[in-house]
Amino acid sequence: MxxxxxxxxxxxxxxxxxxxxxxxxxxxxxxxxxxxxxxxxxxxxxxxxxxxxxxxxxxxxxxxxxxxxxxxxxxxxxxxxxxxxxxxxxxxxxxxxxxxxxxxxxxxxxxxxxxxxxxxxxxxxxxxxxxxxxxxxxxxxxxxxxxxxxxxxxxxxxxxxxxxxxxxxxxxxxxxxxPSPFFNYVATASNGCTGETFSPECHQCNGDGCSPFRCSAFTTWDQCPKGSHQCDYEVCASHFCTNKPICEWDK
Structure with a gap:
């Protein structure tokens, strides 16, 4: 067997x-x-x-x-x-x-x-x-x-x-x-957000790309666009999905 x-x-x-x-x-x-x-x-x-x-x-x-x-x-x-x-x-x-x-x-x-x-x-x-x-x-x-x-x-x-x-x-x-290739990226977000926030585009996702049935281990996220930086991240679907980066515009 x-x-x-x-x-x-x-x-x-x-x-x-x-x-x-x-x-x-x-x-x-x-x-x-x-x-x-x-x-x-x-x-x-x-x-x-x-x-x-x-x-x-x-x-x-x-x-x-x-x-x-x-x-x-x-x-x-x-x-x-x-x-x-x-x-x-x-x-x-x-x-x-x-x-x-x-x-x-x-x-x-x-x-x-x-x-x-x-x-x-x-x-x-x-x-x-x-x-x-x-x-x-x-x-x-x-x-x-x-x-x-x-x-x-x-x-x-x-x-x-x-x-x-x-x-x-x-x-x-x-x-x-x-290791997740996304950890080092999201781990840099330690200062918190103080301004207007948003999340970049997700791929191989659905809807918000973070809640149950909206994401998977395949989900990836773009980096924060030029003129912004990552200030935090959201842990998605009990760690099953890739963390969702939160960006804010540079001041």
């Missing part, structure tokens, strides 16, 4: 044939072997912290559900997958391996795939996250993979957990982060 990460492989391959709002057809298989990760590629990926996946291995008993983050090795031009294993229900043991695949996507590509294929869940606090679990998931394997999205970090990979009362949440984060 296919584990959730085997399903990721299949679905990522399907990306090239799917009709997305971005040109996903330009990208081949997004899961690449460690041998294809060069210093040039690694540097260009920043500020992304690349997700790594341990392949299925009958000898090692690895289920294929294990994820981690790519880190530089001790020798030049080498890279490791740093991952954690659970002990007595807690993720405490940190290990590394040179045998892994890494996810070669940016924030926009990942948003396209998640909103198309993953299940959207809410935790007890109303925070949204994406769950990558299938009917084939074996309870003996690792917990299902989840992706948490916040205005500050972007997409962050971890494992889903379920409390005794049935509440689901996304936690046990592994450090693999795909």
């Amino acid at each position: 296919m584990t959730p990460l085997h399903k990721i492989c299949a679905l990522l391959l399907f990306l090239v044939a799917a009709s997305f709002q971005i040109n996903a057809a330009e990208f081949p298989n997004h899961l690449k072997p460690a041998s294809q990760l060069t210093p040039s590629v690694y540097e260009k990926s920043k500020p992304n912290v690349l997700l790594c996946i341990l392949p299925f291995s009958p000898k090692s008993g690895i289920s294929g559900d294990i994820i981690g983050r790519v880190i530089p090795g001790t020798r030049a031009r080498t890279y490791l997958c740093e991952y954690i294993l659970p002990e007595h229900g807690f993720f405490t043991t940190s290990l590394t391996t040179t045998e892994f695949k890494w996810l070669d996507v940016n924030h926009g590509e990942l948003a396209s795939w998640l909103t198309s294929f993953a299940t959207i869940e809410k935790d007890r606090y109303g925070n949204m996250f994406f769950a990558l679990r299938g009917g084939e998931h074996d309870p003996e394997h690792f917990p299902p993979i989840c992706v948490h999205t916040t205005a500050k970090k972007g997409f962050e990979f971890g494992y889903e957990s379920v409390s005794d009362d049935g509440q689901k949440s996304c936690g046990h984060f592994v450090g693999a982060i795909y």
